[in-house]
Amino acid sequence: MFDLIADILSALGKNKLRTFLTGFSMAWGIFILMVLLGSGNGLRNAILQNYSDVSANTMDMWVGRTTMPYNGLASGRKIVVEKKDLDYMRKEFPQISAISPTRNVWGTTETYGAEYITGGGLYGVTPDYFKINVFNLIEGRNINDLDQQEMRKVVVMHKRNVTNLFKGKDPIGEYIVVNNVPYKVIGVYNNQDRESTPADLVPLSTVEKIYPSRDGYGNITLKLEGIKNKEQSDAFEEKFRSSLASRFGYHPQDRSAIWMWNATSSYFESLNIINGITIFLWLIGIGTLIAGVVGISNIMLVTVKERTKEFGIRKALGARPRNVIALILTESLLITASFGYAGMLLGLGLLNLLQKAFPGPDPNAEGFTPSVFSNPSIDLGIAFSAMAILIVASLFAAYMPARRAVAVKPIEALHYE
Amino acid sequence: MIKLENINKTYTGGTSLHVLKGLNLHIKEGEFVSIMGASGSGKSTLLNILGILDNYDTGSYRLNGVLIKDLDEKTAAEYRNKMIGFVFQSFNLISFKNAMENVALPLYYQGVSRKERNARALDYLDKMGMKDWATHLPSEMSGGQKQRVAIARALVTKPKVVLADEPTGALDSKTSLEVMNILKQINRETGVTIIMVTHSPEMAELTDKIINIKDGVIGSVVETGNRE
Numbered sequence: 224m225f226d227l228i229a230d231i232l233s234a235l236g237k238n239k240l241r242t243f244l245t246g247f248s249m250a251w252g253i254f255i256l257m258v259l260l261g262s263g264n265g266l267r268n269a270i271l272q273n274y275s276d277v278s279a280n281t282m283d284m285w286v287g288r289t290t291m292p293y294n295g296l297a298s299g300r301k302i303v304v305e306k307k308d309l310d311y312m313r314k315e316f317p318q319i320s321a322i323s324p325t326r327n328v329w330g331t332t333e334t335y336g337a338e339y340i341t342g343g344g345l346y347g348v349t350p351d352y353f354k355i356n357v358f359n360l361i362e363g364r365n366i367n368d369l370d371q372q373e374m375r376k377v378v379v380m381h382k383r384n385v386t387n388l389f390k391g392k393d394p395i396g397e398y399i400v401v402n403n404v405p406y407k408v409i410g411v412y413n414n415q416d417r418e419s420t421p422a423d424l425v426p427l428s429t430v431e432k433i434y435p436s437r438d439g440y441g442n443i444t445l446k447l448e449g450i451k452n453k454e455q456s457d458a459f460e461e462k463f464r465s466s467l468a469s470r471f472g473y474h475p476q477d478r479s480a481i482w483m484w485n486a487t488s489s490y491f492e493s494l495n496i497i498n499g500i501t502i503f504l505w506l507i508g509i510g511t512l513i514a515g516v517v518g519i520s521n522i523m524l525v526t527v528k529e530r531t532k533e534f535g536i537r538k539a540l541g542a543r544p545r546n547v548i549a550l551i552l553t554e555s556l557l558i559t560a561s562f563g564y565a566g567m568l569l570g571l572g573l574l575n576l577l578q579k580a581f582p583g584p585d586p587n588a589e590g591f592t593p594s595v596f597s598n599p600s601i602d603l604g605i606a607f608s609a610m611a612i613l614i615v616a617s618l619f620a621a622y623m624p625a626r627r628a629v630a631v632k633p634i635e636a637l638h639y640e
Numbered sequence: 641m642i643k644l645e646n647i648n649k650t651y652t653g654g655t656s657l658h659v660l661k662g663l664n665l666h667i668k669e670g671e672f673v674s675i676m677g678a679s680g681s682g683k684s685t686l687l688n689i690l691g692i693l694d695n696y697d698t699g700s701y702r703l704n705g706v707l708i709k710d711l712d713e714k715t716a717a718e719y720r721n722k723m724i725g726f727v728f729q730s731f732n733l734i735s736f737k738n739a740m741e742n743v744a745l746p747l748y749y750q751g752v753s754r755k756e757r758n759a760r761a762l763d764y765l766d767k768m769g770m771k772d773w774a775t776h777l778p779s780e781m782s783g784g785q786k787q788r789v790a791i792a793r794a795l796v797t798k799p800k801v802v803l804a805d806e807p808t809g810a811l812d813s814k815t816s817l818e819v820m821n822i823l824k825q826i827n828r829e830t831g832v833t834i835i836m837v838t839h840s841p842e843m844a845e846l847t848d849k850i851i852n853i854k855d856g857v858i859g860s861v862v863e864t865g866n867r868e
Contacts, residue, residue, distance in 0.1 A: 226754055237736035536732045539693060540793070541721020541749040543714045629713070634693040637732065 231554045238526075245522045246562030249613060252515025253563050256508040256609050257570025257601055263504040265581060265599030267497045272597055279490040280450060281355055282460070284443045285482040293474035302471050302480050303439035312445070315466060318459055320448040323351040324440035326430050328402075333423070335388040335399045343384055343420035345401060347430030355446045356414075363395045363410030366426050370409075374428040379410035381421040404433060453491035460485045512613055520620030523555055527624035534628050535636020544629040551628065555621035556614065563610045571606070574599050641800060641833050642667040642690065647699035649685055659685045660696065661856035669800075672827040672834045672867075674844040677853035684805070686853065687837050691724055691803045692716045704800050721749050725794030725832075729806035731786040733778040733793075739765060740774040743793045750797065764792040768822065784815035791822060795832070802826075804836040808843055820846045 235242045289300045309322050328345040352358075353365045361382065370377050378399065385394045385408075394408045406425060414421075450456050464483065465475050473480040527534075534547050577599045631639075642665065649660040659682045667673055677683040688694035689701060692708055701708045703723060711719065725746075726732075733742045740761045747757035765771050768788040778786055787807060794802050804823065808816035820843055827834050836847060844850045848867040852859040 226748060230748075233736050233741070532732075533734055536734060537745070537749075538713075538717060539691070539720060539726050539732075540746040541717050541797075543717045543749070545714075546717075546749060632694065634688045637693070637728070 227549065227553055228557070231550065231557060234530075234554065235558070241522065241526060242558060245519055245526075246558050246565075248515045248518035248522070249559045249617065250562040250566030250569070252512045252613060253566035253606075253610055254570045254573075255511040257567060257606060258573055259504045259508045259511075260605060261570070261574040261577070261599040261601045262596075263501045264601060265577065265596045266500055268599070269581075269597035270493050270497055279486060280447045281486045282445045282447060282463075283484045283486065284445070286439060286441060286443070287479050287482055289473045289477055290479040291474040291477040293477065294472055296472065300473075301438065302473065303437065304443065304471075304481070305439045308439075308470070309443070311470065312463075312467075316459070316463060318447045318449055319445050321351045321354050321446040323349055323355045323444045323446075324427065325352065325442045325444075326427060326434075326436075327422070327441050328430055328434055331401050333384065333388065333399050333401045335397065338388045338390065340384055340387050340420050343381070343418070344422045345378075345430060346422045346424045347427035348424050349427050351446075352424070352444070355444050358412060359414050360410055360412050363408070365410060366424060370426045371428050374432045375426060376404060376406045376429055377409045377425065378406040379412055379424040380408055381416065381423060382411055382413040383416075383419070383421060384423060385411050387420075447487055450487055453488055453495070456485060456487040456491060460488065508609075512609065512616075515613060516616040516620060519555070519559065519617040520623070523551070523617070523621045524624045526554075527551060527628045531628060531631060531636050531639045535631070535633050535639065538633040539637060547629050548622070548625045551621055551625035552618055555617055559614045559617045560610075563613055567606050567610055571601070574601060641669040641671075641704060642835075643700075643702040644689075645700045647686075647689065647696050647701065649682075649689065649694075649696045659856055660689075662699070663853075663857050665851070665858060667833060667835065669833055670827070670831040671849060672824060672836075672847045673849040673851055674836045674838050674847040675851045675853060676838060676841070676844050677859075681853045682856045683837050683853045687803055687805055687835070690801070690835060691726060692720050717749075721746055721797065723800045725797065725799040725802040727787070727790050727794050727802060727804040727807045729809040731778070731783075731790045731810075733786055733789060735778055738775050738777055739770060739781070739789045739792075742778070742789055743796050746793065746797045760796055761792070764796045765789070767795075768792045782815075783811050784818060787811065787815075787819050788822065791819070791826070795826065795830075798830075799832065801833045801835060804834065806838055807836060808838070808840065816840075816843060 286302050286304045288302065289296070289298050292298045304324075309324060313319055313322060326347040328347070330342070331344050332339055332341045333343065348366060349371055350366060350368050358365070360379070363379070366377065366379060369375070378401075380388075380394065380399075388394070388399060389397070394411060397408050398405045399408060400406075401423075412424070447456075447459065450459060460483070467481055468475040468477070471480065534542075537547060537550075577596075581596045581598060644663055644665040647660050647663045647665075648658070651657040651659060663682070663686065665686075675683045675686065685694065689696050690703075692703075692711065695710065703719070706719070708719065733739075734745070737745070740758060743761035743764055744757040747760060752760070762771060762774055765774050768791060770785060770788050770792065773781060773785060773789070778789070781789070791807075794804075802823075807823070808819055811819060823834055823836070824846065826832060834847075836843075838844050845864055846866065848864060850862040850864060852862070
């Protein structure tokens with residue numbers, strides 16, 4: 224085996240340009256495939272991240288006023304959604320696995336000692352809120368069922384507010400005063416938020432007790448289960464809308480009475496786009512691979528033809544057919560494997576650089592930055608299978624001319640110029 | 641050593657060409673013979689058949705008592721490797737291998753270890769006076785030197801027969817004489833049978849026996865009297 228490789232290396236050394244060209248088509252094919260698939264993953268990761276602060280299977284509802292007269296009622300009527308309506312939704316639509324109603328208190332002033340912040344507002348939430356939203360608690364605990372039942376005056380604060388109020392002091396167990404009511408700090412969260420003063424979370428029951436109102440809930444988020452594609456999602460939304468329209472007595476086409484945003488549908492839509500892009504990139508990648516294989520076969524064909532005389536000499540000196548075939552195949556294998564490996568390393572290297580440039584989300588980052596490209600990477604298994612396919616294909620491509628080289632009679636080969 | 645009986649060979653390609661027409665030939669062990677004949681007389685075809693590089697249609701060819709007929713490529717390659725050494729007009733050295741590697745190549749196909757075959761190759765290069773050129777590529781050598789390397793390669797497997805196809809055809813007259821002397825010396829010292837095809841009457845005169853081929857059969861056999 225060592226002799227065979229030494230034999231091949233001397234032949235390759237003699238034909239550096241040809242060796243390089245053969246190898247280059249291999250390395251290039253692999254390189255392009257790596258970069259394309261890695262970039263595809265980068266796009267996918269970026270789009271999925273943009274959904275990261277919302278569970279993909281949610282539907283958001285904002286309760287507002289009617290904008291169309293309907294059934295003898297004028298437009299501008301306030302819709303009021305209360306607890307009994309939530310029970311109705313849950314009963315009518317088994318797809319709803321959790322409901323998180325919220326009520327917001329605006330225009331708050333939060334103080335701690337001499338420090339104060341304004342404008343953040345309080346979100347009254349139930350424990351379901353934490354099941355539905357992707358919630359990044361970094362200290363303490365969430366609001367639980369007991370807080371809700373006993374209307375406790377507890378608050379989960381955003382990290383930015385904590386920094387501004389407590390100036391580095393541990394906030395857990397401390398009391399802040401919001402609009403003259405003291406709240407005990409039980410947790411700190413750090414979701415991506417564009418606001419300079421984000422909202423702090425308190426139990427919904429506490430908000431209802433302190434700020435009684437007949438307006439009902441402001442915002443309701445549903446968690447949906449068992450919805451597998453855009454069609455099912457759209458069907459659910461359609462049925463849900465008409466059901467609510469008839470319950471609250473507004474025009475079915477009135478989108479503002481209860482404004483809805485179905486994250487599930489747009490999630491599946493984006494997913495379809497990403498899948499389309501991924502398939503497209505794969506097609507290009509496979510096309511590049513095929514071009515590489517064709518290039519290698521072509522060069523092997525020329526190589527064998529050029530070396531017909533040499534093979535004739537070898538055969539005259541006692542080379543058996545399998546010696547000649549082994550020589551050609553091993554040469555092809557050596558070139559494709561080594562250059563393919565080089566191409567793979569280069570591709571992975573470039574992806575690594577891209578990963579540094581687009582590292583993906585930083586959990587401690589301030590503010591939310593939507594990304595279009597994030598953490599491009601490739602499964603090493605795919606990289607190696609692509610290489611294996613290319614090697615097998617080029618071996619096959621080399622085998623054809625090898626068979627032909629063997630079939631040439633030594634006497635014809637010797638006279639070949 | 642070599643016994644051809646009623647050999648017929650027809651080339652079929654477009655118009656069929658009957659080249660060898662029932663040729664009979666007997667060459668004894670240790671002979672140094674030359675084959676002469678006009679172009680198209682069939683002498684090259686004969687040499688190719690002798691060298692198991694080409695097949696024949698009918699008749700029989702025995703080499704060292706072994707019937708050589710309708711062999712598959714694998715067996716033919718083995719017989720060539722073990723029993724026959726080739727010397728060609730255009731040397732046919734492999735251009736990217738140095739002299740020693742070229743000489744060692746037939747031994748490689750016998751499965752001889754690298755160390756052993758290089759040692760034997762050097763030994764034969766030394767006999768040809770080419771030891772100092774062992775690491776040189778063919779492109780760095782003169783025609784005479786290339787042919788010496790080729791002869792070393794033909795002999796390194798200790799074949800029964802050396803077939804030389806116009807070995808002096810590409811050489812000047814002085815070098816040609818040197819090569820002929822080397823062949824003759826080898827023949828005398830090792831007793832290997834040498835069969836040489838040539839156009840040149842002067843070179844043929846230096847062998848022991850001249851076989852003239854005419855129209856696909858043996859025309860005449862002339863003893864030159866070189867061997868007592």
